[in-house]
Amino acid sequence: MHVAASNEPDLRDRRLRSALRRNNLPLARGEDLSPPMRMLTSPWFWALLLMIALQFYCLRAAYFDVVPDRQVPGGMLIGMGTEALKPAATFAAYTVIPLSLLILWADRFRPHNFLVWLVTFGWGGTVAVFVSLRINTWAATLMSVVGDGNPAAAARPAVYIAPFVEEAAKGSVLFLIALFLRYRWVSKLSGIVLAGLSAAAFAFVENIFYYGQAYRAAARTTGAADPEEVLASYFVQRGVLTFFAHPLFTILIGIGLAISLRSKSKVVRIMAPLVGFLGAALLHMLFNGTVSMGFPPQVLLILLLAVAYPMVIALVVFIVKQLFAERTLIRSRLTDYARMGWLPESDAHWVSRLTTRVRVLWQALWEGRPISTWRMQRTLTELAYLRDAMARGLVDDAGLVREKQLLLRARRLRERAIVEPRPKTSYPWQRLRARKTETWAPPAYPGPAGLAGSYPALPVGQPSQAGYSAPQGVPLGSGATTYSPVDPRWKPPSP
Incomplete structure (x- = not known):
């Protein structure tokens, strides 16, 4: 979009x-x-x-x-x-x-x-x-x-x-x-x-x-x-x-x-x-x-407990309520752009969640994309508040110019930023371990590793990557090893 x-x-x-x-x-x-x-x-x-x-x-x-x-x-x-x-x-x-x-x-x-x-x-x-x-x-x-x-x-x-x-x-x-x-x-x-x-x-x-x-x-x-x-x-x-x-x-x-x-x-x-x-x-x-x-210290303490501290608690509750109100505002305003087809519908959901924003930034840090991801979050947030200001009548038609700038910037940043959280954080040591696992040689028949293969035997009739196939009747496991008969007349050459 x-x-x-x-x-x-x-x-x-x-x-x-x-x-x-x-x-x-x-x-x-x-x-x-x-x-x-x-x-x-x-x-x-x-x-x-x-x-x-x-x-x-x-x-x-x-x-x-x-x-x-x-x-x-x-x-x-x-x-x-x-x-x-x-x-x-x-x-x-x-x-x-x-x-x-x-x-x-x-x-x-x-x-x-x-x-x-x-x-x-x-x-x-x-x-x-x-x-x-x-x-x-x-x-x-x-x-x-x-x-x-x-x-x-x-x-x-x-x-x-x-x-x-x-x-x-x-x-x-x-x-x-x-x-x-x-x-x-x-x-x-x-x-x-x-x-x-x-x-x-x-x-x-x-x-x-x-x-x-x-x-x-x-x-x-x-x-x-x-x-x-x-x-x-x-x-x-x-x-x-x-x-x-x-x-x-x-x-x-x-x-x-x-x-x-x-x-x-x-x-x-x-x-x-x-x-x-x-x-x-x-x-x-x-x-x-x-x-x-x-006043005596006891009276001052009572005034603190009865008047001052309840006011502080009320302020904290007010701040928490404002956080939830801002979350709702961002989601609703970005949904407007999603309905017009200018943003994916998932942006309104992920950008409006504080915990998700922190999680995405953490994942972007380990993937080497923290700056572009941070700028993407700020761009979409500014776009939501700009839309709200235009809806309130606080910004006139000049807001359309800034709106266009932000939409274009979001489109450019989307290619190198993370917007939606990954199912699982990819740490560098995990990626290094995965690369090492991919370099192991695939199973091959016949013989153990180092002797033309890395697997003891294949199921009957199943070809290996090298084109070999196990003969009929060859058992698996320790009994798979067979020995050819020894000629009793064989001896080292005479000097």
Whole structure:
């Protein structure tokens, strides 16, 4: 089953290029260029370099704001200290590594590019931290002056300022991705993963600051507990019991943006991100307020078990339901192409199953075709989501151009990719063993191997490959060997 057209659309047409840009569809240009030239001519490469430079600047500025001791008007501002940086970062990594892997696990059907993940994670750990640190410090200074030294004023920035500032800083990268890469934002899972990565990176750097300050305070205080014990205690509180806090808040922004991008209603497009942001800030405010009110540890544990953990469980259930919903969407949209005769009917079944996709990739790895198989899966998945966007009215007739490109690419990849799983995985050592078996000599008559044959005898009257046949009456088995009579007069020749 093939596509009727054989040539891809001419992307040199200015109107066609404008229509693709209007719908945020990829131009698919530069495929005839070498990878280095394709990278250097891509505007996204230079945007990535600019983003990395910005993140390094913010990380350096945040480091000098928090880590070293600084001379300020009126005295010395004690930082967390360089000696506390390594143990604090180690304990913070114990949380962020498994949390990030768990978040990425949800991005299964249409995962973003690795560089998008990297930029999102870097933004949350550098730019969002830098902006939040500066604005929260400035707001805390103002509230301290207004409060005239009132100790209760110290909790005001954490409750009334930090939630809005931090959620806006973490979520700003989501709005940038939605603005420039909205075509790749295909489901609520996309928003959940990107928001979770930004929040996990933010929590990672924030935990380093908290762990480091507690470590150095214990080390500089006479008679205080061991710094390692203090660090372990803080790790249990922030890295184990409340590790979910920042991702849980920011994911609401990601879900709101996802709803906005997949809707035609202008009201929904405006209200969904706003409601998501306000919901994230409200949850953050309630969390900070609960911690700042000085409840006993037993009360805080009850609140976690009764309120926070059920919300986390509900989020996990929501993610699992979304995975099944995306599976149904891909199967139904690819079935549309199968009914038109442009794709085999089996594609809709196999590509929509996560376990089958992993199994096919595993088999392709051992057969030397993992890249083409992976590209085939991504092409068919993108085709399904493009069809869904066209059915929703999110993409106009320019989507037909991208649709044709994807169908042609799938036809080219089908020759060297694996779409359907094999009945059994073929490992290299099994193929080598099969080749060795095929090189063995076939049975031949007469005699054992090495003496004009490799088999003792044939059934009566059955010819061998060499043309011999067993005579009538020759028995099989050990009795098949007969000896000719010996002449008693025979002797060696005389000298």
